[in-house]
Amino acid sequence: MVEFLTSQLGVSIILALVVIGVMLGSVAYCIFFERKIAGWVQDRFGPNRVGYRGILQSIADGGKLLLKEDVIPGHVDTPLFILAPAIIFLVAFVGFAAIPWGGQLQLGENLVDIQVAKPDIGLLYILGVASIGVYGVVLGGWSSNNKYSFYGGIRAAAQMLSYEIPLGLCILVVVLTMGTLRLESITLQQTEYWGGILPMWNVILHPLAFLVFLITALAESNRMPFDLPEAEQELVGGYHTEYSGLKFGMFLLAEYAHMITASGFIAVLFLGGWHFPWIAWTQPEATAWYAVIAKMLVLAGKITFFIFLMMWLRWTLPRLRFDQLLRLAWKGLIPITLGLFTLAVILVYVGRQQSLPWALLGNAVVLAIVLAAAGLSQVEVTGRQANLPSIRPGPVSTGTART
Amino acid sequence: MxxxxxxxxxxxxxxxxxxxxxxxxxxxxxxxxxxxxxxxxxxxxxxxxxxxxxxxxxxxxxxxxxxxxxxxxxxxxxxxxxxxxxxxxxxxxxxxxxxxxxxxxxxxxxxxxxxxxxxxxxxxxxxxxxxxxxxxxxxxxxxxxxxxxxxxxxxxxxxxxxxxxxxxLPQPASPPTVAVPTADAQDAASQLHDSNTGAIGAAVMTKYVVALEIAGVLLLVAMVGAIAMSRKKVPVERFAAPVRPIGQVGREVEPY
Structure with a gap:
């Protein structure tokens, strides 16, 4: 028994159970933090009635969702109506399997990986699972048999297909730099240093790709300012208008689980995963249990930072219009990422150890080209054609009271 | 029979x-x-x-x-x-x-x-x-x-x-004789398992590089065709330049 528990398989099974449990808990608390951050942004308290400073709010919300009547309206396509939240929920949680949580752990004489599964195609696995996720949204919208829901589903399909391309190109930039699809060795390669000081994190080498990846990850998880599929002012909640009770709760939980997956993915690809520079406990050589816990805390901290960033953006930025959203993907992000991809190909020839100045120079060149193109183009940022009258607001006049 | x-x-x-x-x-x-x-x-x-x-x-x-x-x-x-x-x-x-x-x-x-x-x-x-x-x-x-x-x-x-x-299959009267893989073969198999993607990439970029290039050209053609088909037909007059006498180009009127 002890032999099994200290083997890789045993550790993987235990880790899978722990990760699912922790994720369900933290997803519930994400909702609480979202509301707290909304309160902070809008200069109010946020939930503060249930428990100490509202800390039990999530449990109350969960109980409410559980106890509510789960209505299946008469006009829906029942099998798909039930299938849609199941797909989206499953997909949101399966992606965690390939994320390296904490390097390696010395258990007796075994050296086990703190990772549920380490397939050769770890990166593609997460992408493939995420690409199935669009079915949940699209089917939810269609099976509801409701025009607004259907618009939500259609928007989701167009948006997720469009943003998958720059997302994939950003990932290709990382893959070209690292030469592998394994998430654990991507992390491992980022623990090296330039000149013994500066960690080889991809964010330093590819800052623009990191930014584009952040934007596309936001769009892929349907977060503000890209939450067109559920735009409540236009679509009454979009694809989940007809859902109630726990099915609605599953859509909600899946959104936050997506955020955690996306944040973990960003942290692993661009910020060195569990690595924190200059601290011995988070180096790959440290395999004791306390080092593993330290690494997990570092990764959790990075994930928390990105979740906070996403929530902050949600309550700060207004929503894009749909044509602006698609134009951003097709005319903005895809050309930029193609440029960055070319840059990454050149950097492969230079070699990673020597490529820092070249990478920064190349990023500066790409940025300059983007800014020049944006400045010289005649099309307004709002997407209005040049031959139409401008809709820019005129000068604001103040001080003249109506008499 | x-x-x-x-x-x-x-x-x-x-x-x-x-x-x-x-x-x-x-x-x-x-x-x-x-x-x-x-x-x-x-x-x-x-x-x-x-x-x-x-x-x-x-x-x-x-x-x-x-x-x-x-x-x-x-x-x-x-x-x-x-x-x-x-x-x-x-x-x-x-x-x-x-x-x-x-x-x-x-x-x-x-x-x-x-x-x-x-x-x-x-x-x-x-x-x-x-x-x-x-x-x-x-x-x-x-x-x-x-x-x-x-x-x-x-x-x-x-x-x-x-x-x-x-x-x-030959019906197994005696226990089937499965060739026990040698250590080398096992190594090769596990290596293939470990760098599956690398092996595919190497094959595509060396042995099948012509097919890859042709596929790339085909995709480009398809993309150009899709763009050509999806474009709306715009009447020519909208894009026609204003009529101007040849002699004036470069003097009163800006050249193209």
Whole structure:
């Protein structure tokens, strides 16, 4: 028994159970933090009635969702109506399997990986699972048999297909730099240093790709300012208008689980995963249990930072219009990422150890080209054609009271 | 004469063809129940023949049979389900089951690429189009198969052509002599398993580089064609330059 528990398989099974449990808990608390951050942004308290400073709010919300009547309206396509939240929920949680949580752990004489599964195609696995996720949204919208829901589903399909391309190109930039699809060795390669000081994190080498990846990850998880599929002012909640009770709760939980997956993915690809520079406990050589816990805390901290960033953006930025959203993907992000991809190909020839100045120079060149193109183009940022009258607001006049 | 595997397979495929024919949506009274029973019998027969005569079952082939059954049944539903949206979804199920079969063959890269490209992109587009086209239920000509008999016959011929090459395994009178892989072969196998993607990349970029380049050109042509087809026709006058005398260009009027 002890032999099994200290083997890789045993550790993987235990880790899978722990990760699912922790994720369900933290997803519930994400909702609480979202509301707290909304309160902070809008200069109010946020939930503060249930428990100490509202800390039990999530449990109350969960109980409410559980106890509510789960209505299946008469006009829906029942099998798909039930299938849609199941797909989206499953997909949101399966992606965690390939994320390296904490390097390696010395258990007796075994050296086990703190990772549920380490397939050769770890990166593609997460992408493939995420690409199935669009079915949940699209089917939810269609099976509801409701025009607004259907618009939500259609928007989701167009948006997720469009943003998958720059997302994939950003990932290709990382893959070209690292030469592998394994998430654990991507992390491992980022623990090296330039000149013994500066960690080889991809964010330093590819800052623009990191930014584009952040934007596309936001769009892929349907977060503000890209939450067109559920735009409540236009679509009454979009694809989940007809859902109630726990099915609605599953859509909600899946959104936050997506955020955690996306944040973990960003942290692993661009910020060195569990690595924190200059601290011995988070180096790959440290395999004791306390080092593993330290690494997990570092990764959790990075994930928390990105979740906070996403929530902050949600309550700060207004929503894009749909044509602006698609134009951003097709005319903005895809050309930029193609440029960055070319840059990454050149950097492969230079070699990673020597490529820092070249990478920064190349990023500066790409940025300059983007800014020049944006400045010289005649099309307004709002997407209005040049031959139409401008809709820019005129000068604001103040001080003249109506008499 | 004892029946060979090929004969048995012909029989099973004929049975399956009858089942599919009955299942295909047609006008008049539905014969779907009879078709489903016959189809399930033929799938069960196929599995029995495969297990007994062609692929010897061991611990991992259980998964092969599981995913293969899912793939075959879902594929039957793709062509027999009356609602187009469900057909597309069963197609997704087929793709995922086949991806699982590829994982069993240790072709992980192919499996994920299949899921990403087919299920994640192409079939979403299908679904997109189907949903846009059938807002108020599908029309009658899309709920009936057009030439069910001919289609089933053509399918039978194709399957029979494959079945003709099926060979019996030598029945194991004595324990089957499996060649024990040498240490080198085991090393090579595990290396292939570890760097599956690398091996595919190397093959594509060296041995099949011409095919890769041709595929790239083909995709470019397709993209240009799609753009050409999707462009709206704009009347020429809108883009015509204002008329101006030749002599004035460069003096009063700005040159082009």
């Amino acid at each position: 004892t029946p060979t595997t090929a004969h048995l397979l012909y029989l099973i495929f004929a049975l399956g063809g009858v089942g599919i024919y009955l299942l295909l949506p047609k006008a008049g009274r539905s014969q779907a129940l009879a078709g489903a029973v016959i189809g399930v019998i033929s799938v069960a027969g196929l599995l029995t023949v495969l297990a007994a005569r062609v692929i010897l079952p061991d611990a991992t082939t259980v998964y092969f049979y599981l995913f293969a059954t899912i793939a075959v049944l879902a594929a039957a539903r793709v062509i027999t389900h009356p609602k187009p949206v469900y057909c597309a979804l069963y197609f997704v199920l087929v793709v995922i089951a086949v991806a699982a079969l590829l994982v069993l063959q240790r072709a992980e890269f192919l499996a994920v690429a299949l899921v990403m490209i087919y299920a994640g992109a192409i079939l979403v587009t299908y679904l997109f189009v189907i949903m846009l086209a059938y807002q108020g239920g599908s029309p009658v000509y899309d709920r009936r198969s057009r030439e069910p008999l001919l289609a089933v016959l053509a399918g039978f011929v194709l399957m029979a052509a494959v079945a003709g090459r099926a060979e019996d």
